[in-house]
Amino acid sequence: MKKFTELGVSPDFVKGLADLDIYEPTDIQKRVIPLLLDGDKDMVAQAQTGTGKTAAYGLPLLEKMDPEIKIVQGLILCPTRELAKQVAKQLFKFTKYSAKIFTEAVYGGEQIDRQISALHRPTHIVVATPGRLIDLVRRKAVDLRKVKTVVLDEADEMLSMGFKEELDEILGFLPAIENKWLFSATMPHGIQQIISKHLAKDAVRIEVRKEDTVNKNISHQYQTCLDSEKLYALQKFLKSEDQNRGVIFCRTKAATKKLTLQLIAKNIATDAIHGDLMQKERDKVMRAFKNESIRVLVATDVAARGIDISDLTFVAHYQLPESDEYYTHRSGRTARAGKRGISMCFVNTAESKVLRNYERTLGIKFRQVK
Secondary structure (H helix, E strand, O other): OOOHHHHOOOHHHHHHHHHOOOOOOOHHHHHHHHHHHOOOOOEEEEOOOOOOHHHHHHHHHHHHOOOOOOOOOEEEEOOOHHHHHHHHHHHHHHOOOOOOOOEEEEOOOOOHHHHHHHHOOOOOEEEEOHHHHHHHHHOOOOOOOOOOEEEEOOHHHHHHOOOHHHHHHHHHOOOOOOEEEEEEOOOOHHHHHHHHHHOOOOOEEEOOOHHHHOOOOEEEEEEEOOHHHHHHHHHHHHHHOOOOOEEEEEOOHHHHHHHHHHHHHOOOOEEEEOOOOOHHHHHHHHHHHHOOOOOEEEEEOOOOOOOOOOOOOEEEEOOOOOOHHHHHHHHOOOOOOOOOEEEEEEEOOOOHHHHHHHHHHHOOOEEEOO
16 A cells, blocks of 8 residues: 655655644546646646545645745645635645645635735635636736636536636636646536647546446435325434434425425424525524534535535435536545445435436446335
8 A cells, every 4th residue: 555655745745644644645636736747737636525535636736836936836626615625624634744835715705805915925825716706816816827726616616606707717827837627527528628729739637437436335225205205204204313413405495494404393403504694693693513413414416515524424405406416526425535324315206216216327236225
């Protein structure tokens, strides 16, 4: 088993990783880190959330920083404020024992003035959501002229949230760029367009084989029931999971709100996140879920983007997602960092055909639970 030092990671960063109980590189880290440390290049990597991709690009990015030069040298673009905050936090932890490399996260939904004053401090890496970054550039609050490395994290999510024009604009105004690294769970047409427009023709491609795309530690299960029986089936499932924690997915805001009230009425510690929540309310719900005063989170696909909570034992699909890509994103919330997890679908007879489709396209197997 290769260790991080053998991949070329500096001892100071390895020490920071050890503090986080990270000793052995994941598959994506083993493949990506040596490549990115070996000179300047563009790279496209297909990787799910939960595979350790933040360290896969974060460690090489930190290695490329010159702490003596107090200007922005690295840029990471993320789809949501949650992911941006999480990435910045991880980079901070990796650098615990190294020369000080300063990272600043900037995103919408927060006062821009506070972020502008934070950027006045020495900053080496900016982690940003695309809309807020463009705002800051227009106000001349951030100088990207010396940025040599840009990372697009969860690029497919940024596209599905409508950030294509912003990505084109940002990638167009980085004059000193030497490295463009794109990470995406799926490779839809829009991503292919960005790759052919902005990345070098000889960009290295790290392709995760289809059977690796969906985490092996997830047990994919389903229960067939009438729509009128779904709530009862879900309750029984939650009871069988005892005090385990998880996320339940619905397709619409209305369904999310209704199901949350139904579960609360059954004395299950539940709350919801959906598009109608103010950022403050959303943060409050996420805090309660993280400190375990809520056991179950009901969410829409859009609202759940960027959520990263360890130790989720299950994901339940109360309503199936709109696409198999969303199924991958949803189920990837459980079984993180080598743990096991369940992805449970509640379907009527017609919907069970959709699961056959997932089996074909995603290379997974569903087990029916009575």
